[in-house]
Amino acid sequence: MSEDFESFFLENEEEGEGQDISQSEKEALLESLKVKSNQIFIPFDGLVKEVVHHVKQNYDFIISVNGNKGDGKSTLAYQFAKKADKHFNLARNFIYNGSDYSEFEGKIKNLPQYTPVVVDEAIESLYSQEWNTTLQRNLSKLFTTSRKQNKIVLLCMPFFTDLNAGFRNKLVDLWVQVLGRGVAVVFRRDENIFNADKWNFEFMQKLLSKRGKAGSRSRFLTTNILQNINYLRWNYPNFVGVTTFEQLSEEEEKNYLNFVNDTGKFEFDLYDGSVKTKELKQSLGRAVAWLYKSGADVKKLSEKLNLSVYSVRGLLKREGVDLRRKGKLEVWERAENYMKGGLE
Structure with missing residues (x-):
């Protein structure tokens, strides 16, 4: 309400x-x-x-x-x-x-x-x-x-x-x-x-x-x-x-940006309409949505992908994902095992 x-x-x-x-x-x-x-x-x-x-x-x-x-x-x-x-x-x-x-x-x-x-x-x-x-x-x-x-x-x-x-x-x-x-x-x-x-x-x-x-x-x-x-x-x-x-x-602006770059997570520009950025957002959004639906929560996605929570939520919303559900963290173990298996 x-x-x-x-x-x-x-x-x-x-x-x-x-x-x-x-x-x-x-x-x-x-x-x-x-x-x-x-x-x-x-x-x-x-x-x-x-x-x-x-x-x-x-x-x-x-x-x-x-x-x-x-x-x-x-x-x-x-x-x-x-x-x-x-x-x-x-x-x-x-x-x-x-x-x-x-x-x-x-x-x-x-x-x-x-x-x-x-x-x-x-x-x-x-x-x-x-x-x-x-x-x-x-x-x-x-x-x-x-x-x-x-x-x-x-x-x-x-x-x-x-x-x-x-x-x-x-x-x-x-x-x-x-x-x-x-x-x-x-x-x-x-x-x-x-x-x-x-x-x-x-x-x-x-x-x-x-x-x-x-x-x-x-x-x-x-x-x-x-x-x-x-x-x-x-x-x-x-x-x-x-x-x-x-x-x-x-x-001050320069010092603040340096501080953010040194201590913060990357914040994805959700409003950049260029073709390359649009394609990247679509690909990244699909990957983030798959991980979320597989059980990872927003905070874990932010931590693992080094993206701000704001960016993760924005990408998920663009993929039509319902953010009200809670995820399970063990998806990362499954994903990491899959990647290791794929590289061997």
Whole structure:
């Protein structure tokens, strides 16, 4: 049910990449928001200072940063961490491949208080359809018991609903939805103790159904952005406001890409329409689908093929594979034995 609410923000992930918002468009949007929407604009520096102030009251703070590929999730998290930590650097503040629990534990427990930790590609470790893995159980326990560490954790992944519902409702404090490069909408968790749905997905689903938005895959930005933001402001209880963030400098972009190449998995460009890439996607997609149907799960495919979880899921979806089933890992032993036999 909540997927329709999220489609209010996101287009189908197979239809396109991140969308640029020009500086003039951004300025016009912000001016409209300030004039017509009674100051719902949140300065990015102010947002960072507010979160840092909160953790200094002996709390931790978890932010879910969501949006389409290329929209600027990692950029927003990078800028947030840089402003929140005067000792910021990628090796200190970033986790790219979130499948190593010891790295999580080390940063949460060993970095100084109030340090921001960015989990880029958080779907690697916190994907809702793999909620019962040992890694997720350990992470949930770590985040639940780490308040005294007073860390700020930013989780970057395409969809907010990719997080397990229990994790979202109990541990996530802010949901930041990136609309395009440089602009994001901010929501906070509902603290009403009588409300089990802390993000009011069912409530908004009913409203959007009446408004004719339910099931629509049209992108939030391609419709009237000011009208939609005002609609959320007056109807969605979790709405906080709109903020903007700067792009990375050329040097920062280069350093980030080097960091990803050194520590992360390859992310397949699902949107490259060239003939060679299309043929490669088809061949790789068929192979990945065969392995998945033979029993391998998404995480194991990601690990063995050195592809991001996002890329594996995209390839499987293109092959029409149902991702709701759980796989068995012993397929790799069968595949490896087959390969050895074929080479002998």
